[in-house]
């Protein structure tokens with residue numbers, strides 16, 4: 253049986269990709285046109301109605317729920333128009349399946365129940381495959397797709413870069429698995445407001461996290477291969493059902509393992525989202541405190557910001573931000589080791605975190621497979 257042919261869950265990626273190309277051209281023209289008022293007017297007149305929504309960012313959520321796989325349902329956090337046909341509120345599905353089903357875009361408008369809050373929604377539930385991130389607005393299509401999803405029934409894509417008895421991280425190249433990565437990027441926009449990269453995935457690598465022995469991704473981070481600042485992470489998301497299990501910390505720590513291998517002192521692409529900041533502050537605080545109190549700098553009576561940065565692999569600006577957050581930096585940027593000691597003692601006492609002798613929070617060095 254040709255699974256692809258019979259797969260009812262399809263996407264608008266190809267068509268949308270073309271659309272995006274068209275849109276980018278239009279924006280470029282409009283930028284150029286700014287130089288001449290007359291030209292600007294002419295170009296703007298020609299632009300489609302929603303041209304300014306290039307990056308898919310909306311003020312409010314427009315999809316109420318995500319059904320992620322057959323058994324996980326949760327609210328979206330942010331709005332996006334990239335799942336929809338250009339200028340419309342129809343989910344962008346262009347490939348007709350051969351099961352002779354009605355196209356979702358032609359079906360009766362969804363009945364909207366209840367509150368005025370809900371009536372703002374373009375779609376009540378987006379059904380997303382938790383293995384490959386393809387999507388539909390028809391539940392039955394997701395159920396049927398899940399039975400034949402290649403990524404559920406076969407090995408997940410990419411090369412294993414970390415494999416402990418608990419967790420596996422696979423590196424997936426955008427250039428090789430573009431549809432998978434594009435669908436993943438669309439999904440990410442539902443939980444990350446300032447995300448703006450959906451389709452041009454060829455210059456990105458995606459590090460997907462799995463429970464060892466399971467094919468369901470739990471989260472990922474992406475890395476821009478052309479990053480001018482050589483950032484070690486472009487965007488990170490732990491999918492909502494898996495948050496607050498230290499998995500964000502695991503991926504952040506792994507991103508630093510990769511950059512240390514290249515002898516880079518680096519960090520994530522800025523600005524961080526509010527949750528990104530919380531997650532990073534947690535990782536940076538623990539690592540810095542460990543190195544100062546129990547690690548490589550523990551026998552020192554004074555420590556410079558530069559030394560802390562070199563020891564941890566964290567950018568000096570991020571070290572400064574963290575020490576300010578911990579209230580361990582005086583007005584002359586001198587580090588107060590005693591204050592760090594007190595903070596770390598409390599942290600240990602709350603038994604929130606244990607750090608191994610190599611300064612690792614979640615990663616176990618012996619399971620790293622990052623030598624290429």
Ligand SMILES: CC(=O)SCCNC(=O)CCNC(=O)[C@H](O)C(C)(C)COP(=O)(O)OP(=O)(O)OC[C@H]1O[C@@H](n2cnc3c(N)ncnc32)[C@H](O)[C@@H]1OP(=O)(O)O
Nearest residue numbers: 487488489490495496497498499500501525527528531534
């Ligand atoms: C460069 C960028 O990509 S910035 C964008 C960052 N990504 C996003 O904003 C997407 C949505 N958010 C997420 O995916 C997640 O919240 C992440 C990736 C930021 C964090 O992932 P998680 O796996 O949930 O974090 P993790 O469990 O490792 O949290 C570590 C600590 O950070 C703090 N923390 C994390 N999330 C929260 C939260 N929602 N509320 C309060 N504290 C939190 C806690 O102290 C936590 O430790 P604890 O649970 O023992 O108290």
